[in-house]
Amino acid sequence: MNKAELKNVTFRYMPGTVYETLALNDVSVGFEDGKITGLIGHTGSGKSTLVGMLNGLIRPMSGEVLLDGENIWEKPKNIGSVRFRVGLVMQYPEYQLFEDTVEKDISFGPKNMGLSPDEISRRVKEAADIVGLSGKELAKSPFDLSGGQKRRAAIAGVMAMEPELLVLDEPAAGLDPVGRETVFSAIADYRNMRNSTVVIVSHSMEDMARWCDVLTVMADGGVLMTGSCEDVFSHAEELKKTGLDLPQITKLMLLLREKGVPVGENIYTVEAAYAALTEIFGKRASLKRI
Amino acid sequence: MKEPFIRVENLSYSYGDGGNEKPKHPAVSGISLEIGEGEYLAVIGRNGSGKSTFAKLLNLILDPTDGKIYISGKDVTSPDMTDEDVYAVRRDIGMVFQNPDNQLVATVVEDDVAFGPENLGLPREELRKRVDDALAAVGMTEFAGYEPHRLSGGQKQRVAIAGIIAMLPRCIIFDESTAMLDPIGRRDTVEMMEKLNREKGITVITITHYMDEAVRADRVIVMDNGRVLADGTPKQVYSDRELILSAGLELPQCATLVDRLRTAGVNIPDGDSTTPEKCAELIASALKGGELS
Amino acid sequence: MKNISIGQYYAADSPIHRLDARTKLILAILCIVCTFICKSTFAFVALMIFGVLLVLISRIPPKVIFRAMKPIVFIMLFTALINIFWTGGEILLFEWKFIKVYAEGLYNAAFMTVRIIVLIIGSSIFLTYTTTPIALTDGTERLLSPLKKIKVPVHEFAMMMSIALRFVPTLIDEADRIMSAQKARGTDFSSGGLIKRAKALIPIIIPLFVSAFRRADELATAMECRCYHGGEGRTKLHVTHLGFSDFFALILMIAFGAALVLINIYASKYGLGYVMP
Numbered sequence: 019m020n021k022a023e024l025k026n027v028t029f030r031y032m033p034g035t036v037y038e039t040l041a042l043n044d045v046s047v048g049f050e051d052g053k054i055t056g057l058i059g060h061t062g063s064g065k066s067t068l069v070g071m072l073n074g075l076i077r078p079m080s081g082e083v084l085l086d087g088e089n090i091w092e093k094p095k096n097i098g099s100v101r102f103r104v105g106l107v108m109q110y111p112e113y114q115l116f117e118d119t120v121e122k123d124i125s126f127g128p129k130n131m132g133l134s135p136d137e138i139s140r141r142v143k144e145a146a147d148i149v150g151l152s153g154k155e156l157a158k159s160p161f162d163l164s165g166g167q168k169r170r171a172a173i174a175g176v177m178a179m180e181p182e183l184l185v186l187d188e189p190a191a192g193l194d195p196v197g198r199e200t201v202f203s204a205i206a207d208y209r210n211m212r213n214s215t216v217v218i219v220s221h222s223m224e225d226m227a228r229w230c231d232v233l234t235v236m237a238d239g240g241v242l243m244t245g246s247c248e249d250v251f252s253h254a255e256e257l258k259k260t261g262l263d264l265p266q267i268t269k270l271m272l273l274l275r276e277k278g279v280p281v282g283e284n285i286y287t288v289e290a291a292y293a294a295l296t297e298i299f300g301k302r303a304s305l306k307r308i
Numbered sequence: 309m310k311e312p313f314i315r316v317e318n319l320s321y322s323y324g325d326g327g328n329e330k331p332k333h334p335a336v337s338g339i340s341l342e343i344g345e346g347e348y349l350a351v352i353g354r355n356g357s358g359k360s361t362f363a364k365l366l367n368l369i370l371d372p373t374d375g376k377i378y379i380s381g382k383d384v385t386s387p388d389m390t391d392e393d394v395y396a397v398r399r400d401i402g403m404v405f406q407n408p409d410n411q412l413v414a415t416v417v418e419d420d421v422a423f424g425p426e427n428l429g430l431p432r433e434e435l436r437k438r439v440d441d442a443l444a445a446v447g448m449t450e451f452a453g454y455e456p457h458r459l460s461g462g463q464k465q466r467v468a469i470a471g472i473i474a475m476l477p478r479c480i481i482f483d484e485s486t487a488m489l490d491p492i493g494r495r496d497t498v499e500m501m502e503k504l505n506r507e508k509g510i511t512v513i514t515i516t517h518y519m520d521e522a523v524r525a526d527r528v529i530v531m532d533n534g535r536v537l538a539d540g541t542p543k544q545v546y547s548d549r550e551l552i553l554s555a556g557l558e559l560p561q562c563a564t565l566v567d568r569l570r571t572a573g574v575n576i577p578d579g580d581s582t583t584p585e586k587c588a589e590l591i592a593s594a595l596k597g598g599e600l601s
Numbered sequence: 602m603k604n605i606s607i608g609q610y611y612a613a614d615s616p617i618h619r620l621d622a623r624t625k626l627i628l629a630i631l632c633i634v635c636t637f638i639c640k641s642t643f644a645f646v647a648l649m650i651f652g653v654l655l656v657l658i659s660r661i662p663p664k665v666i667f668r669a670m671k672p673i674v675f676i677m678l679f680t681a682l683i684n685i686f687w688t689g690g691e692i693l694l695f696e697w698k699f700i701k702v703y704a705e706g707l708y709n710a711a712f713m714t715v716r717i718i719v720l721i722i723g724s725s726i727f728l729t730y731t732t733t734p735i736a737l738t739d740g741t742e743r744l745l746s747p748l749k750k751i752k753v754p755v756h757e758f759a760m761m762m763s764i765a766l767r768f769v770p771t772l773i774d775e776a777d778r779i780m781s782a783q784k785a786r787g788t789d790f791s792s793g794g795l796i797k798r799a800k801a802l803i804p805i806i807i808p809l810f811v812s813a814f815r816r817a818d819e820l821a822t823a824m825e826c827r828c829y830h831g832g833e834g835r836t837k838l839h840v841t842h843l844g845f846s847d848f849f850a851l852i853l854m855i856a857f858g859a860a861l862v863l864i865n866i867y868a869s870k871y872g873l874g875y876v877m878p
Contacts, residue, residue, distance in 0.1 A: 106785035114782040116807035130787030273588035411823035422838035424827035
């Protein structure tokens with residue numbers, strides 16, 4: 019079942035001016051309930067526009083955006099309630115922190131939802147827990163945190179709204195390996211705890227391969243393909259043609275196939291590559307013995 | 309003995325609180341190393357490891373709390389340095405920063421490239437020539453009349469690089485210059501670094517936490533807690549798995565794979581496995597070797 | 602919001618576009634002086650012709666200029682009305698209860714309207730429409746550079762101005778992004794009373810300020826790295842020279858002013874048309 023769905027959505031920026039650009043061209047795509055979907059595509063492929071569509075920041079010019087099967091623009095006045103159900107973490111979200119303590123900042127969203135103080139404090143604690151911020155950090159000013167902590171505080175601010183669909187645009191951009199790991203595992207934890215649906219936009223194919231269940235590839239304002247990581251990365255040549263990066267291991271496997279090593283097309287993790295190569299080396303060794 | 313291009317002796321720096329509190333944990337503590345002219349060096353380390361502070365010390369944006377920096381044998385940390393001497397160091401050692409937006413000064417691309425040379429007080433004909441050459445070197449000639457905010461992140465970064473090249477530096481430090489770019493912008497910027505190093509002989513110091521960028525350098529320095537943990541070729545540095553992981557960094561996936569195959573008893577010849585290209589070479593030769601023996 | 606260009610620069614190739622910014626600054630001032638010199642019917646007719654010629658030479662579509670006038674139509678009407686009803690005189694044209702309209706009033710109203718229109722046309726054509734903000738900044742710096750001798754920080758002001766121009770689009774983008782982010786966290790910018798709306802701006806303004814300071818800090822470091830040390834000993838890539846056309850334009854403008862003075866004198870001497878007191 020799809021949690022959210024776009025049906026024949028078209029959107030242009032600056033229509034009627036010389037700057038007019040077609041961002042989404044008759045796009046239909048679904049985001050499966052309870053799954054982590056990775057959205058890939060290079061700059062200008064339309065993914066940021068798509069992300070903005072999901073929580074009603076951008077209104078399609080034609081077509082429908084469905085949440086649980088209902089058109090979110092049915093009653094435009096109620097778009098606010100859609101924003102409470104679909105949480106959006108934008109790029110570099112730490113730049114939106116503004117309160118004098120981290121705790122207050124995380125509770126900003128829940129407060130806007132009109133929740134009771136008890137409920138707000140429960141949600142703040144829980145969200146802080148998921149992203150790994152301690153009580154000590156909650157009392158600090160957000161501007162005194164390290165880069166990675168700021169990022170996590172900003173993500174917690176959206177998680178505390180407990181959205182059914184959590185959308186994150188480049189949640190780990192600019193972080194070091196440890197910071198990246200922490201952010202992605204927090205996202206996975208949130209999904210597991212709340213059973214919610216997650217959409218992640220990222221340029222890092224290794225991260226996408228590791229954390230996503232489903233991948234949707236966008237190019238030139240349309241959806242190029244959608245499927246499991248295995249399916250998508252086995253179309254390595256096609257991805258390369260659209261100018262997208264490949265996971266390192268997929269690149270390695272492509273090169274090995276070029277050199278005549280019989281490795282499969284659907285390998286994109288170290289584990290799978292290890293299994294495939296030990297098998298090949300094993301056969302070689304047993305052949306040698308004969 | 310010939311003096312190296314840059315020699316750093318026991319360099320330390322602590323960010324003060326500006327108040328009466330005790331100085332904070334040192335950002336750089338007791339670094340000593342040499343950098344030769346024409347080197348392509350990557351400095352890697354997690355956020356807060358002191359790598360950016362180290363870079364800012366090199367071109368005298370920060371004054372070391374302790375230690376010395378010699379550039380071509382001249383002590384640039386000495387109190388006798390005049391303003392002119394400081395400008396000479398900054399002209400020699402240019403710096404490209406992380407956020408492309410926050411280093412472009414002018415409202416038109418070519419005026420921005422001219423900014424540095426203008427500060428050097430060069431005559432107009434020379435300014436024109438330097439701007440044209442620098443824009444050509446980064447492939448942005450056709451954008452000379454553009455406003456920076458109409459460019460993509462990668463293009464802005466190329467303009468920033470042109471602004472540094474126009475000062476004819478001997479060394480360019482890239483302080484996480486690829487962190488905010490998309491893959492295409494990143495690739496362009498890294499290729500630019502390589503080109504500047506190989507074709508113009510400019511010393512390149514790239515500060516990054518992307519291992520796929522570090523492995524393209526000739527030499528890698530690993531920093532953590534303000535200290536140098538390792539210093540060597542990418543192959544040497546990345547062969548010490550424990551050290552890389554303890555510094556909060558990651559190994560290239562290909563190196564991890566080769567590592568695991570070796571542990572499992574597969575006979576892979578000694579060699580560089582840090583990039584997919586080199587790794588494929590290595591594995592293929594191992595398989596061929598198997599056939600021959 | 603992305604493509605709001607700063608100022609109202611209208612790209613075209615006209616003799617006025619090609620003039621040096623310094624010349625245009627002086628021309629704008631002279632133009633203002635000229636509008637105030639006018640005192641007689643014939644002078645105002647000459648001024649009107651001058652305004653029309655200016656628009657034609659600048660190659661800016663009249664439509665664009667009318668658009669710029671829209672915000673001040675109210676002011677023009679207001680001054681015209683005040684002049685019509687409050688100017689006393691000798692020739693009474695119309696009387697109803699306490700309202701008296703004199704011919705002098707009508708003249709004054711017409712003169713003031715022409716004055717305001719030419720004032721706007723002159724200053725906007727010489728400055729904003731045909732000169733980019735950055736050229737204007739440079740021009741001002743050079744025009745005022747003699748003041749550096751008495752320690753007026755002319756260069757610093759010009760640098761500040763040009764950096765501000767450079768960062769306006771960046772900060773507009775940023776504000777846009779922060780606004781979207783806070784909307785996603787449930788901020789409602791469009792309902793509630795004035796106080797509630799003002800309060801809703803806090804989550805935008807604080808991050809915007811924090812970001813502006815961070816940018817300023819990074820920019821200052823980047824400028825230092827590029828050997829910036831104030832205006833002293835600095836050269837410039839673009840140095841415009843005053844050419845023949847600049848002097849020609851200035852002479853033309855001064856001649857026009859002189860002609861207006863002569864027209865005024867003749868008009869009052871021989872009683873040609875109406876002459877303002």
